[in-house]
Amino acid sequence: MSNIKRFFKMMMKYRKEHLIAIVLLTINGITYSMEPFFTKSIIDVVIPQKNVVELLKLTGMFLTVIIIEKVSKLFSDFVYSEMGKSFTFQLKRDLISHLQKQSGDYYCKMKAGEINNIINNDVDTLEDIATKMLFTTIKDIITSVPIIVYLFILKKDLFLVLLLIYPITYFVQKKFSKKIEYYSIQARIVLEDYVTIINEFLKSPINYVKLGNNTYFKNKFKESEEKYKKYGIKSDKVYSEYITLSTMTNYIVLLAILLIGGYGIIENNMTIGIMVVFIQYSSKMVIPILAISQANVRIKQSKESVDRIFQILDSRSSISEELAASQCGINNGEILIQGVSFSYDTREILHNLTMLAKAGEKVAIVGESGSGKSTIINLLYRLWDFKEGNIYIDGVEIHRFNINYLREKIGIVSQDIFLFHDTILNNLTLGNADISMEQVIEVAKKVNIYNDIVNLDLGFNTVIGDNGVKLSGGQKQRLSIARTILKNNPIIVFDEATSALDNHTEMEIEFHLLDYFKNKTLIIISHRLKSIVNANRIYVLENGMIKESGTYDELIQSKSLFCSIFNLQF
Ligand SMILES: Nc1ncnc2c1ncn2[C@@H]1O[C@H](COP(=O)(O)OP(=O)(O)O)[C@@H](O)[C@H]1O
Numbered sequence: 001m002s003n004i005k006r007f008f009k010m011m012m013k014y015r016k017e018h019l020i021a022i023v024l025l026t027i028n029g030i031t032y033s034m035e036p037f038f039t040k041s042i043i044d045v046v047i048p049q050k051n052v053v054e055l056l057k058l059t060g061m062f063l064t065v066i067i068i069e070k071v072s073k074l075f076s077d078f079v080y081s082e083m084g085k086s087f088t089f090q091l092k093r094d095l096i097s098h099l100q101k102q103s104g105d106y107y108c109k110m111k112a113g114e115i116n117n118i119i120n121n122d123v124d125t126l127e128d129i130a131t132k133m134l135f136t137t138i139k140d141i142i143t144s145v146p147i148i149v150y151l152f153i154l155k156k157d158l159f160l161v162l163l164l165i166y167p168i169t170y171f172v173q174k175k176f177s178k179k180i181e182y183y184s185i186q187a188r189i190v191l192e193d194y195v196t197i198i199n200e201f202l203k204s205p206i207n208y209v210k211l212g213n214n215t216y217f218k219n220k221f222k223e224s225e226e227k228y229k230k231y232g233i234k235s236d237k238v239y240s241e242y243i244t245l246s247t248m249t250n251y252i253v254l255l256a257i258l259l260i261g262g263y264g265i266i267e268n269n270m271t272i273g274i275m276v277v278f279i280q281y282s283s284k285m286v287i288p289i290l291a292i293s294q295a296n297v298r299i300k301q302s303k304e305s306v307d308r309i310f311q312i313l314d315s316r317s318s319i320s321e322e323l324a325a326s327q328c329g330i331n332n333g334e335i336l337i338q339g340v341s342f343s344y345d346t347r348e349i350l351h352n353l354t355m356l357a358k359a360g361e362k363v364a365i366v367g368e369s370g371s372g373k374s375t376i377i378n379l380l381y382r383l384w385d386f387k388e389g390n391i392y393i394d395g396v397e398i399h400r401f402n403i404n405y406l407r408e409k410i411g412i413v414s415q416d417i418f419l420f421h422d423t424i425l426n427n428l429t430l431g432n433a434d435i436s437m438e439q440v441i442e443v444a445k446k447v448n449i450y451n452d453i454v455n456l457d458l459g460f461n462t463v464i465g466d467n468g469v470k471l472s473g474g475q476k477q478r479l480s481i482a483r484t485i486l487k488n489n490p491i492i493v494f495d496e497a498t499s500a501l502d503n504h505t506e507m508e509i510e511f512h513l514l515d516y517f518k519n520k521t522l523i524i525i526s527h528r529l530k531s532i533v534n535a536n537r538i539y540v541l542e543n544g545m546i547k548e549s550g551t552y553d554e555l556i557q558s559k560s561l562f563c564s565i566f567n568l569q570f
């Protein structure tokens with residue numbers, strides 16, 4: 001099934017709304033096609049008769065018809081607007097939830113500008129097509145037919161002359177719409193790059209400023225701006241030319257009516273009423289061809305948008321989700337990594353890695369930067385799939401868990417902290433209404449952030465700005481620790497999560513959390529000796545291989561890699 005067909009099928013969910021709108025538009029069409037009859041009767045019959053009563057009666061009837069026509073249009077617009085919004089919002093939600101399921105690979109490759117364009121521009125373009133376009137086109141054609149027939153009966157020769165002029169208008173339009181389409185597609189492609197650059201800047205304007213007066217963005221902006229300008233201006237120009245030409249043709253039609261009609265009136269074989277009706281309604285003569293060709297162009301244009309949208313909706317995550325997802329839950333949180341090798345692309349990063357974290361244990365991973373520590377967590381969280389070896393949680397292969405379920409059970413506090421432009425409270429609970437204020441306060445106290453929060457003007461209701469600009473690095477880290485703790489996952493990972501904290505704060509937090517960590521499996525990746533000394537087991541990683549493992553005491557006995565990483569001399 002083509003994507004356009006699938007798209008129209010999607011809209012059919014709004015069958016009831018479509019039906020109501022069709023009834024309203026039918027009423028609108030019928031009343032509209034009655035209009036020329038009133039104009040002609042008033043000018044040609046009632047006025048010459050000087051019949052005021054009849055004039056009042058006819059204008060009154062005309063008014064009623066107009067009111068019915070306008071009101072039915074108004075209500076059909078309401079129906080379509082509501083339908084359109086609910087359709088586009090749903091589609092945007094679907095797209096985002098699809099994107100959330102993608103693999104780490106996908107996130108690394110995707111261009112923010114492109115996604116932005118699809119979610120905003122493409123979806124919005126489709127709103128109209130998904131709602132009113134189809135039936136409005138049909139209605140326009142059907143209602144124009146009686147008017148066209150009426151015009152033909154009123155004055156055949158004038159009708160035939162116009163019938164020659166209108167096709168010219170049509171061909172001009174067609175030629176231009178092709179040109180406009182070409183340039184708008186080009187403009188769109190360059191716009192994507194432009195938006196990506198702006199997004200990059202907007203991600204963290206404050207950090208951009210801190211880079212100093214650099215020309216990197218300025219140059220990039222300029223380059224992409226030039227390109228965008230080129231196509232943007234060209235497409236605006238073509239559009240203006242098109243508008244000028246099509247208004248010109250309108251005048252040509254008017255002049256033809258004045259000339260031929262005027263001659264007819266002088267020669268007494270036509271009435272003023274007929275001329276007025278022609279001036280007002282002759283444009284309906286092209287409606288059938290115009291409506292069809294415009295709808296055709298719109299559908300063609302939207303085909304690209306539809307294709308892009310389905311490309312996201314159809315993209316299967318490279319993370320496999322086995323149908324027979326395990327019924328066993330994750331309760332204890334024992335993690336066994338067995339013989340795992342992994343590469344992001346061609347270079348192997350992890351080599352035959354085996355490690356164990358028993359339920360409730362605290363296990364540390366240490367190693368030089370780039371040795372593959374975070375990669376292990378990426379695999380555990382299933383951001384990437386590995387091909388060799390296995391990871392088990394509570395004895396079940398992690399591939400067998402539903403992916404959302406698995407991720408719910410693992411709390412990660414990482415070095416990169418993600419905070420929303422929202423209140424501290426919402427950043428802590430992430431909208432989970434089951435978390436009580438008492439719990440929030442208790443955890444905030446445990447991670448030593450409570451006093452910082454209550455000292456802010458609005459306390460927990462303080463909005464912290466984009467990615468928490470109003471907070472210090474250490475405060476952000478403590479918030480992110482508190483957030484993870486509130487999630488209450490059986491497995492918790494600290495990936496260099498305390499780097500911005502001073503030794504004292506870190507120790508204190510850990511001490512406060514001892515009770516909480518008692519029945520959780522804890523994986524700590526840290527460069528601080530203090531946070532790993534009391535681990536049940538420490539794994540020392542070098543170039544993706546485990547070089548040593550054991551308790552702190554065992555490792556310092558061996559006087560090897562571990563000691564050199566921490567500069568321990570004995
Ligand atoms: N998305 C990725 N694509 C390709 N290579 C990556 C990706 N992420 C990390 N790497 C590479 O994998 C290696 C290990 O990275 P990482 O696990 O982040 O190290 P660590 O956390 O120990 O500092 C590094 O050489 C890094 O360049």
Ligand SMILES: [Mg+2]
Binds near residue numbers: 373374375495
């Ligand atoms: Mg890392």
